[in-house]
Amino acid sequence: MPVWFRFSPSGHRFATMDTLSSSYQLQPARVRAEFIRLLPIALFVVAFGAAFGLAAVQAGLTPAQALLMSTTVFAGASQFAALDMWGSAVALVPLMVVVFAINSRHLLMGASLYPLLKELPATQRYGILLVLTDANWAVAAQDYQNGQRNLEVILGGGLVLWLAWLLGTAVGVYFGGLLQQPEALGLDMVLGCFLLAMALGGKKSPRVLVAWGISAVAAMVAYLWLPPHTHVVVGALAGGVVGYFWLEQKPA
Amino acid sequence: MSIETSTLGTLVLIAVMTGVTLLTRYGGVFLMSFVRISPRIESFINAMASSVLIAIIVPMAYEGDLGARVALLATAGVILVTRKPLPAITAGLVAAAACRYLIPGG
Numbered sequence: 001m002p003v004w005f006r007f008s009p010s011g012h013r014f015a016t017m018d019t020l021s022s023s024y025q026l027q028p029a030r031v032r033a034e035f036i037r038l039l040p041i042a043l044f045v046v047a048f049g050a051a052f053g054l055a056a057v058q059a060g061l062t063p064a065q066a067l068l069m070s071t072t073v074f075a076g077a078s079q080f081a082a083l084d085m086w087g088s089a090v091a092l093v094p095l096m097v098v099v100f101a102i103n104s105r106h107l108l109m110g111a112s113l114y115p116l117l118k119e120l121p122a123t124q125r126y127g128i129l130l131v132l133t134d135a136n137w138a139v140a141a142q143d144y145q146n147g148q149r150n151l152e153v154i155l156g157g158g159l160v161l162w163l164a165w166l167l168g169t170a171v172g173v174y175f176g177g178l179l180q181q182p183e184a185l186g187l188d189m190v191l192g193c194f195l196l197a198m199a200l201g202g203k204k205s206p207r208v209l210v211a212w213g214i215s216a217v218a219a220m221v222a223y224l225w226l227p228p229h230t231h232v233v234v235g236a237l238a239g240g241v242v243g244y245f246w247l248e249q250k251p252a
Numbered sequence: 253m254s255i256e257t258s259t260l261g262t263l264v265l266i267a268v269m270t271g272v273t274l275l276t277r278y279g280g281v282f283l284m285s286f287v288r289i290s291p292r293i294e295s296f297i298n299a300m301a302s303s304v305l306i307a308i309i310v311p312m313a314y315e316g317d318l319g320a321r322v323a324l325l326a327t328a329g330v331i332l333v334t335r336k337p338l339p340a341i342t343a344g345l346v347a348a349a350a351c352r353y354l355i356p357g358g
Contacts, residue, residue: 060257065266068263069269072267073270089257095269096272103272103277108304110278110281111280111300114280114284117281118285134308141304144301145302183348183352184352187345189319193324196331197337200332216307232307233307235307235310237300239300239306240297244292
C-alpha cells in the first residue's frame with residue numbers, strides 16, 4: 001500500500017495487477033479524488049506562485065504577461081530562470097537552452113509512465129501530459145512501483161497544481177509576495193521534502209538502493225562539472241542503467 | 253539573436269518557452285512509442301523513475317543551507333519510521349524553520 005494513500009479518500013482505487021493488460025479508462029470520480037489528494041501540496045504551490053508573480057513584475061513583465069507565462073508554461077523553475085535572463089531584450093537561443101535543460105526531466109518522467117500512458121487514447125494521453133509536473137508525476141510513479149495504475153493523479157493532481165500556480169502568480173503580481181521571507185518558515189523546502197517522502201515511501205530493494213547510489217553520484221558529478229541544469233537527467237539515466245543490467249527477479 | 257521585450261516580443265518569448273516546455277512534456281512519451289518495451293527496458297524505466305527523485309534531491313541538499321539539509325534529514329527520518337508523507341513533510345518544514353531561527357546564516 002503506498003504511504004500517500006493512507007490519508008487519501010479511500011475506496012476509489014481498485015486497479016489491481018490482473019487489470020494490467022486491459023486498456024486504461026480515466027475515471028472522473030478518481031480524478032476528483034486525486035484533485036483533493038494534492039490540495040495540501042497545492043496550497044504551498046500558491047506561495048511559490050506568489051513569489052514568481054512578484055519576481056516577474058520586478059523583472060519588468062506586466063501582470064497579464066506573468067499570468068500568461070504561468071498559464072502556458074507551468075514549469076516554475078524554468079520560469080524563474082527566464083526572469084534571470086529578462087531585460088530590454090532576451091537572447092533567444094540561450095533562453096531555449098535553459099528552459100529545455102531545466103525541463104528535460106519531463107522527458108524522463110513522461111517516458112517512465114509510458115507503459116500506462118500507451119493504454120490511453122492519444123488525445124487523452126497528450127491531453128493529460130499538459131499538466132505533467134513534479135509532484136503529480138511523483139505520486140503516479142510511486143503508485144506504479146507499488147502495482148497501482150494511477151493516471152488520474154496526473155490529470156486531477158495536475159489541475160489543482162496548475163490552478164494553484166495561476167492563483168499564486170495572480171496574488172504575487174497584484175499583491176506582492178505573501179510572505180516577506182518564505183524560507184524562514186521552511187517553505188522553500190516543501191517540494192524537496194515532498195519528493196524525498198515519495199522516494200523513500202516506495203519500494204526499497206537492493207537493486208533500487210544501488211540505482212539510487214549511482215544516481216546520486218552521477219547527479220553530483222554533473223552538478224559540479226557538467227553544464228548547468230543537466231544533473232537531473234544525468235543522475236536519472238545513470239540510475240536507469242542499473243535497472244537495465246540488473247533485472248528484478250519476478251516473484252514465482 | 254535577441255528579441256526585444258516589447259508587447260509583441262514578450263508574447264513571442266512566452267510562446268517559445270511554452271513550445272520548448274511542451275516538447276519536454278510530450279517528447280519522452282512520443283519517443284517511447286517507437287521502443288519495444290522488453291523486460292530490460294521496463295527495468296530501466298523503473299530504476300530511472302525513482303532515480304529522478306534522488307537526482308533532484310541530492311544536489312539540492314548539497315547547494316542548500318544547513319536548514320535545507322536538516323529539513324531533508326527530518327523528512328527522511330519521519331517517513332522511514334511512520335511511512336506517512338504529511339507528517340514527514342511537516343517535520344521537514346518545522347526543522348528548517350527552527351534551524352534557521354536558532355542558527356541565522358547557518
